Amino acid sequence: MKQLKERILKDGKCLEGGILKVDNFINHQMDAKLMMEMAKEIVERFKGTSIDKIVTIEASGIAPAIMVAYLLDVPVVFAKKKVPSTMEGILKSEVFSFTKNRTYEICLCDSYLQKGERCLFVDDFLANGNAALGMIDLASQAGTEIVGMAFLIEKGFQAGSKMLREKGIRIESLAIIESLDNCEIKLKD
């Protein structure tokens, strides 16, 4: 997506260790108009796919997910990283974060993932794909189908995309980072 790619080159920052910082328009401060444009692009790419619900993970997946859900007029449910005291019927999965070098738990109330539902997973980043795997696990526990996954930014040089595609999951990423070598952002295409 041209608009996103230009913005990444303009406002993204590359830190040591292959970290791409886009927290001035994606995941801390957010550009709401751009978020809606990205949601439109996601909807366009999944045109013709029947989708009952959007699923995501707090916190930075929520903004793109609610926009996509709004455009498709379907509910959105976000997995939480802490189990709320008032939640019953909890589905849980463990996710290992390479960035944070620790394992965390994600959870969902089982009322909000129904057997046979067709869900689109929306998130801000695809890197190693561990958060996506956690969501696949939750969906599988509920008997829910993940019909595709949409990411704003994919780190194409990390393992997530290949691993998820090999599982037969359709992946759409609006911008693919080819390399962050020498702290320089190189985009695919």
Add this chain to the structure above:
Amino acid sequence: MKQLKERILKDGKCLEGGILKVDNFINHQMDAKLMMEMAKEIVERFKGTSIDKIVTIEASGIAPAIMVAYLLDVPVVFAKKKVPSTMEGILKSEVFSFTKNRTYEICLCDSYLQKGERCLFVDDFLANGNAALGMIDLASQAGTEIVGMAFLIEKGFQAGSKMLREKGIRIESLAIIESLDNCEIKLKD
């Protein structure tokens, strides 16, 4: 707001201890169309107020905040509950949660709250107002003005609203819960 009030009475659940559970349409599973309607109502209520930015706190404030930001065409920034390793220039504040009976930290990168900016705080719930106080503290550290606060649901029988109004802050709540006594939801008006 009529549509929200009806939905609370239809789908809200009251738990022991004055807890209102609206996690099937507000803060776990979310109704995206309703979220946009609520955002429109917030924009309508603050018509005539000059607003440079929307501020909120992760995670459940993000959905209404991004919708309001979209409608007003301003950026939105959300305070995080964990300090990211890649964040520089951090503003921090402590928030005591009555629901969870513990203190947590909220933080914001100081680049995203500028001196003299006029911010509208948007959140899902107003109860004791401690999260709102935390945001006032962050804004005050940055020299940013909070021109108002908008909440989807206010627990009118708790102290937050009165305390914030006494500080001279304009508060708008789309639905006000008068009482949850005997596990029955009573709305104001």
